[in-house]
Amino acid sequence: LIENKWDNPMQFVLACVSYAVGLGNVWRFPYLCQMHGGGGFLIPYMLMLVLLGVPLFYMELAIGQKMRLGSIGAWRAISPYLGGVGMASVVTSMYLCLYYNVINAWSFWYLFHSFQSILPWAECPVNSNLTGPVEECERATPTQYFFYRETLDISGSIEENGGIHMGQALCLLLAWIIVYLFIIKGVKSTGKVVYFTATFPYLVLIIYLIRGVTLHGSINGVKYMFTPKMEQLAKPTTWINAATQIFFSLGLGFGSLIAFASYNQYNNNFEKQAIIVSMVNSGTSIFASIVTFSIYGFKATFNYESCLERVRLLLLNTFDLAEDTISLENVNHWIAELNRTHPEQFASLGGRLETCDLEAELDTAVEGTGLAFIVYSEAIKNMPVSQLWSVLYFIMLLLLGMGSMLGNVIAVITPLSDLKFISVLSYLVGLVCLFCLLLGLGFTTRSGNYWFTMFNDYGATFSLLFIVLIEVITVCYIYGIKRFEKDVEDMLGHRLNCYWKIMLAGVSPILLIALFIFYIVNYIQGGTPTYQAWNKELGKSVVTEYPPYAQAFIGLLLASSVCCIPLTALYTYCKKRNLASGKRERTVSTVSA
Amino acid sequence: MVSKTLNAPNGYKVRISLKTALGEDAYEWNQSEMFFFQATMAFAMRRHFQMETYNVDNIILCVQTSRVSFWFVVTSPDNTTMLIPKADVEKAVRMSRHRINNAFLLSDRTLEFLGIYPTLAAPVNPDTPPWLIVFGVVIGAVCVGIIALLISSLLQKRRKEKGMTEDGQDEEDMQVKGVENGINLDGTYNRGFTDDDRFTKL
Numbered sequence: 001l002i003e004n005k006w007d008n009p010m011q012f013v014l015a016c017v018s019y020a021v022g023l024g025n026v027w028r029f030p031y032l033c034q035m036h037g038g039g040g041f042l043i044p045y046m047l048m049l050v051l052l053g054v055p056l057f058y059m060e061l062a063i064g065q066k067m068r069l070g071s072i073g074a075w076r077a078i079s080p081y082l083g084g085v086g087m088a089s090v091v092t093s094m095y096l097c098l099y100y101n102v103i104n105a106w107s108f109w110y111l112f113h114s115f116q117s118i119l120p121w122a123e124c125p126v127n128s129n130l131t132g133p134v135e136e137c138e139r140a141t142p143t144q145y146f147f148y149r150e151t152l153d154i155s156g157s158i159e160e161n162g163g164i165h166m167g168q169a170l171c172l173l174l175a176w177i178i179v180y181l182f183i184i185k186g187v188k189s190t191g192k193v194v195y196f197t198a199t200f201p202y203l204v205l206i207i208y209l210i211r212g213v214t215l216h217g218s219i220n221g222v223k224y225m226f227t228p229k230m231e232q233l234a235k236p237t238t239w240i241n242a243a244t245q246i247f248f249s250l251g252l253g254f255g256s257l258i259a260f261a262s263y264n265q266y267n268n269n270f271e272k273q274a275i276i277v278s279m280v281n282s283g284t285s286i287f288a289s290i291v292t293f294s295i296y297g298f299k300a301t302f303n304y305e306s307c308l309e310r311v312r313l314l315l316l317n318t319f320d321l322a323e324d325t326i327s328l329e330n331v332n333h334w335i336a337e338l339n340r341t342h343p344e345q346f347a348s349l350g351g352r353l354e355t356c357d358l359e360a361e362l363d364t365a366v367e368g369t370g371l372a373f374i375v376y377s378e379a380i381k382n383m384p385v386s387q388l389w390s391v392l393y394f395i396m397l398l399l400l401g402m403g404s405m406l407g408n409v410i411a412v413i414t415p416l417s418d419l420k421f422i423s424v425l426s427y428l429v430g431l432v433c434l435f436c437l438l439l440g441l442g443f444t445t446r447s448g449n450y451w452f453t454m455f456n457d458y459g460a461t462f463s464l465l466f467i468v469l470i471e472v473i474t475v476c477y478i479y480g481i482k483r484f485e486k487d488v489e490d491m492l493g494h495r496l497n498c499y500w501k502i503m504l505a506g507v508s509p510i511l512l513i514a515l516f517i518f519y520i521v522n523y524i525q526g527g528t529p530t531y532q533a534w535n536k537e538l539g540k541s542v543v544t545e546y547p548p549y550a551q552a553f554i555g556l557l558l559a560s561s562v563c564c565i566p567l568t569a570l571y572t573y574c575k576k577r578n579l580a581s582g583k584r585e586r587t588v589s590t591v592s593a
Numbered sequence: 594m595v596s597k598t599l600n601a602p603n604g605y606k607v608r609i610s611l612k613t614a615l616g617e618d619a620y621e622w623n624q625s626e627m628f629f630f631q632a633t634m635a636f637a638m639r640r641h642f643q644m645e646t647y648n649v650d651n652i653i654l655c656v657q658t659s660r661v662s663f664w665f666v667v668t669s670p671d672n673t674t675m676l677i678p679k680a681d682v683e684k685a686v687r688m689s690r691h692r693i694n695n696a697f698l699l700s701d702r703t704l705e706f707l708g709i710y711p712t713l714a715a716p717v718n719p720d721t722p723p724w725l726i727v728f729g730v731v732i733g734a735v736c737v738g739i740i741a742l743l744i745s746s747l748l749q750k751r752r753k754e755k756g757m758t759e760d761g762q763d764e765e766d767m768q769v770k771g772v773e774n775g776i777n778l779d780g781t782y783n784r785g786f787t788d789d790d791r792f793t794k795l
Contacts, residue, residue: 112724112731126716167724174732181739185746320658323612426743 004186004425005263011191013273015260018198019407020281022400023103023372024249030225030289030296031367032241037232038225044233044242045282052511053246054278055503056468059475060252061270064261066487070415071255074262075474080576082474084568086415088467089255091561093411095459096254097436099452100408101179102443104401105171106373107394109151112171114390121146122381139539143378148534151373155446157533158454158550162446169444176437179405183413184426187263190406197403202284204396205291211389212294217305221297222290224362240518243511244461249281253464253471256407259414267491292371299379300361307356311335314352318345331356368456372397409433453531454546458554462519463561469512470565476505529554603676604666605686606707611661614703622661626697627654630665633696638667638677641685646670683709 006012033041067074071090076083113120121143124133132138137145148154153165182193212218232238251257261270308328315326315334319342326334335353339346366375380389413425413432422428443452475484481504485496529551532541546554607630611619620626631652638647647670657663667677686693686709694704701711 108728108731109724112727115727116723131710170728170732174728174735177732177735177739181735181742184739184742189742316660317608317662320660320662322659323610323661426746 004188005265006187006191009264009268009273011187011194012260012264012268013277014194014198015187015190015406016257016273016277017280018194018403019256019260020250020277021198021201021284022249022251022404023397024245025281025285026288026292026397026400027369027371028367029245029249029285030292031371032245033289034225034293036235036238036241037229038227040228040230040233041238041242042286044239045246048239048243048246048511049278049282051503051507052243053250053252053282054275055500055508056247056252056472057250057257057278058271058274058500059472059504060257061261061274062484062488062491063475064258065264065266065268065270065491067258068262068266070262070413070418071258071411072415073418074258075471078479079474081569081572082470082478082565083572084565085467085470085474086255087564087568088463088561089253089258090412090415091564092460092463092467093254093256093408094436095455095557095561097405097408097412097432098440099443099455099459100401101175101405101436101440102168102172102448102452103369104175104398104405105168105444106151106369107397107401108171108174109167110373110377111391111394111398114387114394116387119377119381119386119390120150121377122386136536136539139537141374141378143374143381144539146377147373149536152449153446154449154534156535157544158447158450158531159547160447164441164444165446165448168448169441172440172444173437175402175405176433176440178402179409180429180433182402182406183409183429186413186425186429187260187410190410193406194403197399197406201396201399201403204392204399205284205287207392208291208389208396209287209294211383212291212298215294215298215383217301218294218297220301220358221293221295221362224297225289225293240515243515246282247468247515248461248464249285250278251404251407253468254408254411254460255415256411259410260407262414267493269492271492295376295379296362299375299382300358300364302379302382303361304356304358307354311354311356314349318349409436450531450533454550454554455557458529458557462523462558465512465516465519466562467565469509469516472504472509472512476509481505601664601666603679603682604664605679605682605709606662606664608705608707609661609697609699610703610705611699614699627657627663629696630654633693634665634667637685637689637693638682641681641688644670 006015036044063074063078067077069077070086072083072086075086124137124142124145126132127134134145136149140148151168153162155162181189183190213222264270305328308331312326312328312331315321315331315338316323319338364375376393377390380386380393383389409429409432413429416432417425417428422431442448475481481501484504485501489495528545530543530545533544534540535542609622611622628649631649631654634652635647635649638651639645651668651670651673652665653668654663654665667682669675669677686706690701690711694700697704
């Protein structure tokens with residue numbers, strides 16, 4: 001694919017940024033920051049970036065740029081026995097392609113529903129006899145109801161299948177058509193798209209930052225996040241989560257970085273670019289978490305003050321006091337006062353009297369789709385001119401998601417086009433998109449969200465660790481760090497300095513092995529894998545165990561990508577043996593003839 | 594300050610939240626306002642029963658508190674010892690609720706009749722859900738974009754075929770710029786002269 005190259009190095013950098021800066025920066029990092037001691041979490045995070053993230057990122061770019069092939073061809077060229085590493089990357093990327101675009105479908109759904117005078121998740125819809133709100137919505141919150149009932153139409157468990165949600169299916173179709181449009185001409189078209197997908201989210205984040213910090217109560221959230229709780233650093237899970245976050249956030253092991261780098265000019269200075277992209281990615285995570293926490297602070301303060309207001313009204317109405325006797329500030333004082341002066345009547349309030357706690361509101365740490373679609377939309381509906389903020393926010397989510405999708409699909413297409421099944425690029429892209437769309441429709445069924453969560457939790461986590469571990473060992477010990485050094489010198493013009501050598505050959509493999517062992521231990525200790533099932537009677541999620549066939553499927557997901565590596569090694573070994581014995585037979589026959 | 598729970602099977606409790614509704618412009622609730630309330634209720638009863646005989650005296654108020662809440666019962670105009678049943682009063686209030694609210698510049702939420710729930714507005718159901726319209730626009734634009742791209746590449750191919758076939762070599766040998774001793778060479782980098790070993794073996 002020599003004629004298919006980036007127009008300039010800037011496109012390559014922006015493509016890497018667009019790929020690495022994705023939804024995880026917005027919805028996973030702030031959660032980890034909150035869970036592991038606020039400002040203190042930055043220490044293990046930065047350390048892992050330097051020890052693990054940047055060297056591995058550098059290595060993948062070097063491989064791609066040197067071999068100028070997708071992951072399958074590149075790894076086969078490095079070591080014929082370990083060509084399976086490339087296959088495993090492609091399989092994992094394929095899983096990611098299947099389920100990741102569903103998030104974009106949801107973002108489209110919310111985006112299109114933002115063009116209404118009242119946001120549909122702001123209020124509960126009225127029930128059929130017009131007496132009050134729908135029950136399920138009353139027990140949960142309007143935002144949860146909109147997500148679980150109107151967006152997903154979720155069933156009670158993974159076993160209860162249902163029909164396809166037409167709205168979701170249409171949005172998924174749109175998402176895939178847009179992906180097709182962006183990749184139709186390979187990196188020629190992708191190169192132009194990434195100018196937008198990489199930069200516009202920052203514009204939205206800045207606007208949101210300004211909006212966020214000017215909201216009432218946002219300072220509570222930011223203070224809460226940044227107060228370092230240093231005792232968290234003593235726990236090993238903090239360090240492990242920092243390492244895994246760096247690892248997954250940079251998108252290592254999927255083959256996307258190798259694919260992107262394969263379209264580079266041979267002498268492109270990827271060393272500088274690797275450092276820049278990794279720094280930008282981490283910087284964006286921190287920036288996004290400031291925005292997220294100011295929004296959290298606003299939401300928590302809003303809920304706290306609404307709670308106080310409800311208590312105030314309850315007290316006023318029960319004791320028939322004049323309206324201006326109790327204000328929001330002295331509610332707690334009055335509670336004590338009234339309990340003292342009128343104990344029986346106070347007791348009759350019973351369970352209706354809520355306790356309002358700002359800390360408890362801030363403590364509701366959420367990650368993932370719950371944060372993006374439920375918590376954020378709840379905060380947005382309370383902002384003035386909420387439709388505008390909603391549109392901006394979901395456009396940003398879309399760009400982040402699309403940018404990462406481009407990387408995923410290119411990771412699959414590049415090796416396939418190297419294999420030259422189909423010569424015309426646009427047909428190959430069309431076929432891959434169609435295939436992923438049809439399979440992806442399974443995630444738009446009523447139980448689709450449970451399958452989505454399964455893919456999200458198991459499809460790419462364990463296999464990636466294994467893949468990257470084998471990658472590092474292959475490059476440093478099988479291919480040889482000396483040969484790698486020579487290749488880099490060839491491309492860049494100067495040698496690898498000690499930092500890269502020590503990290504790649506020593507520190508990173510050790511850290512990866514430690515992470516790998518931790519994952520296995522955690523999985524075994526965790527017992528039966530469980531998921532959160534939405535219970536419509538209770539109006540909340542309930543922890544449920546996976547049925548046996550689902551557990552078997554999880555095992556299949558994990559094994560299918562990982563076993564590519566030993567299987568390909570075995571196949572290559574057998575082929576080489578047959579070839580060798582075949583040659584010997586020919587030489588024997590000429591002698592005898 | 595304390596409200597007694599009244600055993601009034603035919604009475605309704607009314608609760609008014611002036612400060613919540615009107616803030617700074619809240620008027621003071623005094624006896625004249627109470628009189629106005631009686632008059633409004635009498636009007637509501639007249640309107641519902643279409644009997645011209647209801648009067649201010651038929652509306653009896655009690656247990657007024659500083660919350661601004663009170664109880665009222667309605668007596669029949671023919672016989673002042675007889676109370677109008679709860680259900681009829683409710684119907685009358687429901688019928689004229691809008692008028693009563695507006696008389697006091699209040700709303701369903703700030704002028705509460707405890708026990709009479711306001712009927713919620715029926716949801717507006719447009720023929721095409723608005724999201725489909727936006728969806729249609731976006732998907733139309735994207736499809737147009739794809740078709741435009743495909744057509745332009747087809748046209749480009751046809752133009753190339755029609756043109757001369759001189760440019761066979763165009764991009765195949767994009768030169769790799771080698772850097773040696775800091776001088777940019779324009780030729781192909783000849784790997785035969787890379788020194789694989791920095792130090793010559795003896």
